[in-house]
Amino acid sequence: MSTAGSTAGDPQIIVERVGAIGRLRLNRPKALNSLTLEMVRAMYAALNAFGDDPSIAAVLVTGEGNRGLCAGGDIRAIHESGSAGTELAGTFWREEFLLNAAISHFPKPYIAIMDGITMGGGVGISSHGSRRVVTERTRLALPETGIGYFPDVGATWLLSRGAGELGTYLGLTGESIGAADSIEANLADIFVSSSELEDLVRELSALPTGCKAETVDIALQRFSQPVPAGTLTPYRLEIDRFLAFDSVEAIVSALKTDASEFAQKTWATLLGRSPTSLKLTLRLLRLGRTSSSLEACLEREFAASAKMLSTHDFYEGIRAAIIEKDRNPKWSPDSLADVTDEMVEAALEPRSPTLFGASRI
Template identity: 50%
Template sequence: MSGHEDAVLATVEGRMGRITLNRPRALNALTHEMVRRIAAALDDWEHDPAVESVVITGAGERGLCAGGDIRGIYEDARGGGGDASAAFWRDEYRLNARIARYPKPYVALMDGIVMGGGVGVSAHGSVRIVTERSRVAMPETGIGFVPDVGGTYLLALAPGQLGTHLALTGATVGAADALLCGLADHFVPADRLPELLKALATRAVADVLPSFVCEAPPGELGAHQEWIDHCYAADTVEAIVNRLLENGAPGAKAAAESILAKSPTALKVTLAALRAARGLGPLEAVLEQEYRVSYAALSAPDLVEGIRAQVIDKDRTPQWTPTTLTEVTDDDVARFFAPLGDRELTLATGDSPQEVPW
């Protein structure tokens, strides 16, 4: 097998189809070929009566998946015209929608780091399990990008303005806060995951889960929801930042400082995308919008600059264009939502996401 194929291990273990993301040195970051391999495994198992559930895990000790392979996106956007990245996103977003409507239980073990594209291959599943080691985030604004892989759909469904807070700051949350925000369903201690996998190989998911699920250690967001809901309800990013700075809560000031370090364009597009997502309906419609936004980002300066600063040169000092929120016009934002004509991503809306009894 080639190295690309080894990056996703698809095995049948008893009654369970198991997908293992197998690039531990890259924190299991997703490549286009990995997306294709996951989709192929789902195809193989959908009509196989011997496979009763699908489980996705990450190799190594650090996490399920740190996101898409943004180094590849950087090289493509700089020198390849962005075609390879656009093709990657088309297949990735199709996979995200497929996972949400998969007819068999799709169990995601969201242990360790689960960010960006890692959220896309886990948080649309029907059974999403976090542990005390889980670190879940959509940190795209920090690289001049916008939450994708259905992230704006998921965050728009979070209670109050919690999703807006996570989208703009890119903040990382632990197990309890992931549960609170609707990004996960159950808490299982990390040391019980091997035992859980063994049980899923022999018994139905609904029969297995009750003996493993525990109460998560306390989170943080619930205690802050009052100021989060007030501050992030403002109409613009500038007004949100002003409310945060005026609020007085230590967390509010830290959130404002975090936001002000992010790409001004990405922040404004993110807020617009998140609020539009609430009225778009099914996941597929939101993914279609996200594709327009992602496609536009390929030809905007901040994505390449953000990846350069965070991943390539690692100087952590991106030079955003424009440099301030007030310089980003409504027309600048609207450009990200412009129809793409024959380049549009068009996803058929299938059956409703599976209703699960646990």
């Protein structure tokens, strides 16, 4: 949305009051606005202030730079924290997940403009909002199974509530999707052309202080356009058929034995993902489907995040994808058969202290 850069002395997040809008501008464009603990804390404090301010009608979240809203958490910092045994990783996840819950329950319109790259933690600070805007440039993904982790930030709640098995497909494969598929997956609501974003922000910023949520929605709808066809639309029947099983082995077997191009491509994708991450992700998604609240899913994810810090795959996946960038992780265990149900269930044992007081798992 903006060509602004940032330097070492710039704030990592810019908090502003513009008319009736409380603005949150993620300001690490050179790092694709990836989230730090400082940013999470600033967002949480700003939401509390905006929620209590009667002159603020809505919150608007955008990313500085031209490449995206947010590429996720600062995974390199988390990797370093886990390797060194410091508390940063655990503290970051705890406060990030609490922020995700606060966004979900924010009492005013929470508008996230998901233009460009919106991945991992970027989905957490946008898709839990009440007004989620995508454009033709949106590239949304939850790619965690490819780095030895799992979709967190409440994604196991979000993905389990989309149409059919689309959420299962996205969670397991980590494939990136555009605007239409994001809306179909219940991760977004409104399509706006990227060329109209500056005018949209200008109109929102001109709303009178203290206006009603209905006034905000009228402004949003003025820019809303019909969404183009999704790239996954032709494969929805196949996705629902292949991804309906409750075991990764059954899903992989169904894909492997089908001759269609889509099945073979999806099978090949899953072969490159961490077997441990695949099994844990599917288990979390199926539990999410029967959960009564986002908080229950976040609690499970929080428990699992601590366990992942002690696994080989988490560090190996980040090494291969981000540090050495050889794109050739060596998973351990390296086969689905060697990842037992007991290993998966052990990752879900409640963490103490829990996120929300008494465990909701």
